[in-house]
Amino acid sequence: MRPLFRVFAVILFSLVVGGGSAWWMAQRGFRNGGVQSGPWTTNEHIGSKAAGLYLRAGVAVAGLLALNKSETVYYTAMTDSDGTPLRSNCAYTIEGSDPPARWWSITAYGADHYLIPNEQKRYAAGKTNVERGADGRFVIRAGGSPTAHNWVATPAGEPVNFSLTLRLYNPADTVTADLAATALPHIRKESCR
Amino acid sequence: MRRVAGWLLAALAGAGLAHALVVYSVPWLIMAIAMRGMTRQNGTNHAAFPPRADESSRAIVRPSPDLLYSACVFDVSQGPLRVTAQVPPQTYWSLSMFAANTDNFYKQNDHEAVDGQVDIVLVREGSNAPVPKGATVVEAPTSQGIILTRTLINEESRLAELDTARRSFVCAPM
Numbered sequence: 065m066r067p068l069f070r071v072f073a074v075i076l077f078s079l080v081v082g083g084g085s086a087w088w089m090a091q092r093g094f095r096n097g098g099v100q101s102g103p104w105t106t107n108e109h110i111g112s113k114a115a116g117l118y119l120r121a122g123v124a125v126a127g128l129l130a131l132n133k134s135e136t137v138y139y140t141a142m143t144d145s146d147g148t149p150l151r152s153n154c155a156y157t158i159e160g161s162d163p164p165a166r167w168w169s170i171t172a173y174g175a176d177h178y179l180i181p182n183e184q185k186r187y188a189a190g191k192t193n194v195e196r197g198a199d200g201r202f203v204i205r206a207g208g209s210p211t212a213h214n215w216v217a218t219p220a221g222e223p224v225n226f227s228l229t230l231r232l233y234n235p236a237d238t239v240t241a242d243l244a245a246t247a248l249p250h251i252r253k254e255s256c257r
Numbered sequence: 258m259r260r261v262a263g264w265l266l267a268a269l270a271g272a273g274l275a276h277a278l279v280v281y282s283v284p285w286l287i288m289a290i291a292m293r294g295m296t297r298q299n300g301t302n303h304a305a306f307p308p309r310a311d312e313s314s315r316a317i318v319r320p321s322p323d324l325l326y327s328a329c330v331f332d333v334s335q336g337p338l339r340v341t342a343q344v345p346p347q348t349y350w351s352l353s354m355f356a357a358n359t360d361n362f363y364k365q366n367d368h369e370a371v372d373g374q375v376d377i378v379l380v381r382e383g384s385n386a387p388v389p390k391g392a393t394v395v396e397a398p399t400s401q402g403i404i405l406t407r408t409l410i411n412e413e414s415r416l417a418e419l420d421t422a423r424r425s426f427v428c429a430p431m
Contacts, residue, residue, distance in 0.1 A: 070264050077268040082275025090283050111361035117280045124284040124359050128291060128317050129405055131353055132361045167349050167409060169323050177318035179311060187311070187322040192411045229319060233349055233409070234366065 090121035099244040103147070103251050104139035104230060106243050126177055133240050137165075139230040144251040153223035154256040155208030160249030161201045166234035167191050170249070172206055172216045175225050182217030189216055190231075208254070284359040291317060292330045292357075292401060301332045301401075304428045306420075309410070325419055327406040329428035333379055334400040337386035337431045340377040342406060344370045345422035349409035352426075354379070357399040378431065379404075386431065404428055 098107040109115040110123055111132035123130055130138055143149050144156060158170060169190025174180050179187045189204045195213045196202045205211060206228065207218035218226050230248060232239060239246045294316055299305035305328050310320035320326070331338055331354075344350050344367045351366040352375055365375055380386045382396040408423045410416055 074264060074268045074271055078271030078275045082272035082277075083279045085272075086276045086279035086283070089280065111359075113360050113362070115360070117277075120359055121280050121283040124287040125318070127319055128287060128359060129353075129355055129403060130361070131351070131364060135351060135353070135361075135364050135366065167411075169321065171319075171321060171323075173319055178315060179320065179322060181312040185311060185322075190323055192323075231321065234368075 086121070089118050090125045092118075092122055101139065101244050101246055101248050103141040103143045103145050104248045105141070106137055106139045108133055108240075108243055110138060133235070133243070135234065137232040137235045137239055137243065139232070139248060141228045141230070141251055142225070144253050146253070148253065150206075150218075150226050150228065150251075151223050151256070152207060152219040152221075152226055155254045156206040157252050157254055158204040158206060158228070158249045159201065159252065160247070162191060162196075163230070163232050163246060163248060164236035164239055165191075165232035168230065168232050170204060170216065171229050171231070172218055173227050173229060174219050175227075180217050180219050180226065182220070184210055184217065186210065186215055186217050189214055202249075204249075205254075206251075285357060288355070288357050288359055288403070292403060295328055295330045295403070299328075299330070301330050302338055302428060302430050304329045304424075304426050306424055306426075309416075321407075323410055325408040325410060325423050327408075327423050327426045329404040329426075330401070331379060331397070331404055331428065332401045333381045333384075333397055335430070337384070338379040339389075339392070339427070339429055339431050340375070340379055340404060341425075341427045342375040343422070343425040344373040344375065345408055345419055346373075348411045348415070348419065350407065352377075352404065352406045354395065354397065355403045355405065356397065357401050360398065362398055362402075363395050 098105045109119055111130045169188050171188035172180055194202045204214045206216050310322050314320050353361055354363040356362050376392040378386050378388050378392050378394050381400055382398050388394055406426050408419050
């Protein structure tokens with residue numbers, strides 16, 4: 065091979081493999097070095113000066129302007145509690161009791177990390193609007209047919225992946241002390257079309 | 258054979274370098290793009306009050322539809338900035354500051370604000386500024402960044418009231 069071609073090949077390889085692997089790591093978002101509680105993932109260094117390079121890149125791609133854990137803890141679920149990716153052609157129930165925080169909400173996002181278009185503008189359910197049973201527990205439905213309460217929309221049309229973010233504003237000390245130990249809602253797949 | 262090994266080594270070293278460069282640059286680049294978009298609409302050192310987030314909101318990823326955001330792209334390279342706000346009553350509220358590499362270097366919420374008021378003088382790290390009585394000095398690790406306030410819409414019936422309340426947020430050169 066001619067030297068010039070080899071230089072070109074080296075540069076191309078560097079950009080594709082080096083740059084591509086870096087972007088793939090950034091797309092992993094909070095999962096870079098994160099902690100897991102059921103299907104929910106977070107990272108104790110989100111928004112913090114102690115964040116590593118991969119986490120900082122991940123936050124920029126999938127959670128820009130996120131607060132650090134003393135103010136807000138962000139848990140993200142890309143799968144149900146069985147570990148299967150969340151898909152828009154399936155309906156899910158999110159079942160649990162109020163997480164220990166001043167305020168909380170669960171929001172559904174498309175694969176592009178933006179709110180999901182829906183006629184009802186039902187993007188999230190949370191502490192102030194969720195209906196609970198006599199035992200204080202709630203069941204929120206994600207996808208499927210809309211219900212009057214406790215329902216969030218997932219993408220319409222061709223099946224795609226989506227994700228859920230559980231925000232805990234002013235979390236209890238027990239949450240920030242051990243992010244993996246907090247009891248969080250269970251995500252169960254109900255049906256698929 | 259040795260020459261081929263040399264080229265392979267160069268390719269691997271190049272890939273490692275490109276990987277490190279991209280991982281390091283991504284936060285700075287994405288913040289710069291976000292700041293440029295916000296500056297184009299509202300300028301620098303000026304508070305903006307975007308509408309409640311919905312499916313058409315594309316400025317920042319993963320917005321919360323339960324919050325009303327106010328934003329200010331700051332630039333303290335030419336001098337300090339005065340940041341003031343009145344905390345809306347009976348709901349969650351916070352003011353946070355983000356450096357150009359995405360780090361959340363300062364925050365204050367409604368429980369921490371003294372008498373429901375926030376009064377901050379934002380300066381570049383290592384700079385001095387005259388500090389008005391009662392104001393808090395905050396040092397920014399980078400000259401540019403974003404200040405954000407979050408106001409929780411804890412009841413839909415309070416939307417108009419909270420929208421008015423968040424507009425007490427001021428961000429202006431001293």
